[in-house]
């Protein structure tokens with residue numbers, strides 16, 4: 360198959376991201392989380408290092424969710440019936456999302472806590 364031009368490849372990837380945004384509830388929730396983080400970054404005036412930490416961990420969650428959805432789609436395509444091996448593959452992919460969410464909560468707590476303390480007391 361002939362390789363599409365670069366701008367076409369970019370169009371395909373944007374199509375993929377729009378698809379996941381329209382169809383996957385977890386991805387929508389995580390995008391909402393990113394929007395809240397963007398608001399908090401501006402509200403608390405985080406420094407560049409803290410901003411990078413929050414953005415990197417937020418995007419790691421979105422990336423793992425995208426890969427998880429991709430793995431689920433492949434699994435459903437190759438084995439629509441119940442299969443224990445498919446079950447463990449999907450559980451592992453879901454586990455990767457959970458790990459990324461845990462690290463983003465830890466980083467978020469460490470970064471925001473000093474600002475929250477100042478804001479509350």
Ligand SMILES: Nc1ncnc2c1ncn2[C@@H]1O[C@H](COP(=O)(O)OP(=O)(O)OP(=O)(O)O)[C@@H](O)[C@H]1O
Pocket residue numbers: 385427431438439440441442443444445446447449450453
């Ligand atoms: N074909 C299958 N065979 C065996 N177990 C399956 C199969 N499909 C799904 N499962 C089990 O059900 C769980 C949920 O799978 P499903 O495809 O519904 O993902 P989901 O609910 O959309 O997950 P996520 O919230 O991560 O998007 C899997 O983690 C797995 O344990």
